[in-house]
Amino acid sequence: MARMKFLCDAERCIECNGCVTACKNENEVPWGVNRRRVVTINDGVVGAEKSISVACMHCSDAPCMAVCPVDCFYKTDDGVVLHDKDLCIGCGYCFYACPFGAPQFPQAGAFGLRGKMDKCTFCAGGPEADRSETEFRKYGRNRLSEGKLPACAEMCSTKALLGGDGDVIADIYRERVLRRGKGSEVWGWGTAYGPAPRPGAQPPAPQGGKS
Amino acid sequence: MRALVSLAVISALLALAGCGEREQVTEFKRGKYQGKPDTPAWDNAPLTYESGKWTKGDRTSWETQIKTRQLGQHEHKRIYQ
Numbered sequence: 358m359a360r361m362k363f364l365c366d367a368e369r370c371i372e373c374n375g376c377v378t379a380c381k382n383e384n385e386v387p388w389g390v391n392r393r394r395v396v397t398i399n400d401g402v403v404g405a406e407k408s409i410s411v412a413c414m415h416c417s418d419a420p421c422m423a424v425c426p427v428d429c430f431y432k433t434d435d436g437v438v439l440h441d442k443d444l445c446i447g448c449g450y451c452f453y454a455c456p457f458g459a460p461q462f463p464q465a466g467a468f469g470l471r472g473k474m475d476k477c478t479f480c481a482g483g484p485e486a487d488r489s490e491t492e493f494r495k496y497g498r499n500r501l502s503e504g505k506l507p508a509c510a511e512m513c514s515t516k517a518l519l520g521g522d523g524d525v526i527a528d529i530y531r532e533r534v535l536r537r538g539k540g541s542e543v544w545g546w547g548t549a550y551g552p553a554p555r556p557g558a559q560p561p562a563p564q565g566g567k568s
Numbered sequence: 569m570r571a572l573v574s575l576a577v578i579s580a581l582l583a584l585a586g587c588g589e590r591e592q593v594t595e596f597k598r599g600k601y602q603g604k605p606d607t608p609a610w611d612n613a614p615l616t617y618e619s620g621k622w623t624k625g626d627r628t629s630w631e632t633q634i635k636t637r638q639l640g641q642h643e644h645k646r647i648y649q
């Protein structure tokens with residue numbers, strides 16, 4: 358069983374925003390809604406600038422699903438987190454719960470009234486008849502039902518953004534990193550908690566005063 | 569007389585039916601999806617003008633198609649092999 362995920366390689370992303378454009382075009386996303394965006398840190402600092410493309414990460418234990426008061430979220434067999442817009446009340450709880458800022462709310466009225474939530478669907482549409490006009494209008498294109506991957510990942514010019522089964526794209530990324538001449542230091546314990554301490558080394562002295 | 573009684577009973581039933589109330593809200597249960605059921609992606613036939621090849625309703629063949637597509641993102645395999 359596939360677990361659909363996105364993986365963005367920060368070493369490759371050139372902040373071209375091709376993924377953002379591909380998403381907006383493919384799903385005809387309205388103004389003011391960005392299902393995907395590119396985040397850059399250290400912008401302009403030579404050698405330290407890194408970009409990453411962010412959208413709904415289709416979490417295995419999605420917090421948006423947990424907080425939704427009307428239970429409009431569901432997860433497909435392929436691990437894609439989707440929602441039913443007919444049930445959504447636009448409360449915004451999912452936006453507060455999401456660590457990635459994925460849920461978006463179109464302005465639905467003259468006074469800034471929030472519309473129904475919109476987010477990345479992994480190009481899997483929604484709970485309307487697949488490939489129907491209604492599904493496209495509410496959720497965008499259903500590329501998975503056409504045997505394709507999300508448009509953002511397939512359009513990525515540097516292939517920084519990978520989309521698909523978590524195991525498959527992790528293998529692609531792993532092989533890529535090994536070809537760059539890096540090895541086990543980019544995985545596992547060392548990555549998560551820093552390099553192993555040298556024998557006899559003292560813990561670093563606390564710095565500063567109150568935190 | 570019987571017809572009159574029957575008419576009165578039917579009228580009373582109709583009047584009472586108007587007082588009945590249907591459930592106005594969905595029953596909220598934690599972790600239960602309340603919306604419409606969705607069709608799985610693999611339960612669709614491939615588009616005629618596309619290159620995808622799988623059998624409608626056969627999940628394994630659809631997953632094979634998607635995996636081929638995923639490996640298309642691997643330029644080391646796509647270009648050099």
